[in-house]
Amino acid sequence: MRGLIFDIDDTLYSRQILFVKAAEEVLGKSVGSLTDFVRIFYDVSDLNTRDLEQGKITTRECNGWRFEQTFKRMDIPFKAGDGVKAADHYLRLQSRMCLSDRMRSVLDRLKDDPGIRLGVITAGASDHQWNKIKMLGLEKWIDHENIIVAGDAGVTKPDVRIFRMMEDRLGLDPSDMWMTGDSYKHDIKGALDAGWHAIWLNRRGIRVSGPEPDVEVTDDESFEDILSLFKDQD
Ligand SMILES: [Mg+2]
16 A cells, blocks of 8 residues: 655646736736746745744735745836735636646546555645645545645644654555655655655756655656556555
8 A cells, every 4th residue: 555645736736837927917017037936936935934834924925925025036126015916816816726637537547546545735824725625626536634734734844743644644654655746845855854755746857965756757747647657566
């Protein structure tokens, strides 16, 4: 028996495109390089994630600040309040998010495999993440009790305790656990430190020093290919 655990944002669906779209539609102009915008947005995101998960700021304030910091670092002119406007627009765009057809069929197959147990470990505030889980319809494939949201758990990735929590939920040993995610620091290093296997969806092709994942892919198609081959151990 193996456990296959998913991160949600930018793993099960691509969130980064929504951030860029939200910024461009609010500013009424291009933000320039998509890759740079996403990289900087994610760098500044690391700076206020803890405040969000501890309930010190709302998701709206959190994302508003991230947008404005990104605009500043990229020398993109903006008006006061544009960050929060972009955060609100991002939420509207998110309400239309969905899994790709291919991801849905991969999940159908995995769910029907008696040798595989599926789970989710996601960072972020409870309400916000559970809304996404509902919008994406993830409970069709993944049991409610096997979905861990950091905002509920009181710890977040890469803290090893959140990975141990998932082992307990599934009743499996670390060596039978596989994590999938786009963030090396949170998903991949966290899982490897917990003694798990890891599949890294490294869309931005970044290089890191540290323990290596079992599998690394750089695009959604290859990621879905890997998942469609995922089986219980022989
Ligand atoms: Mg992610």
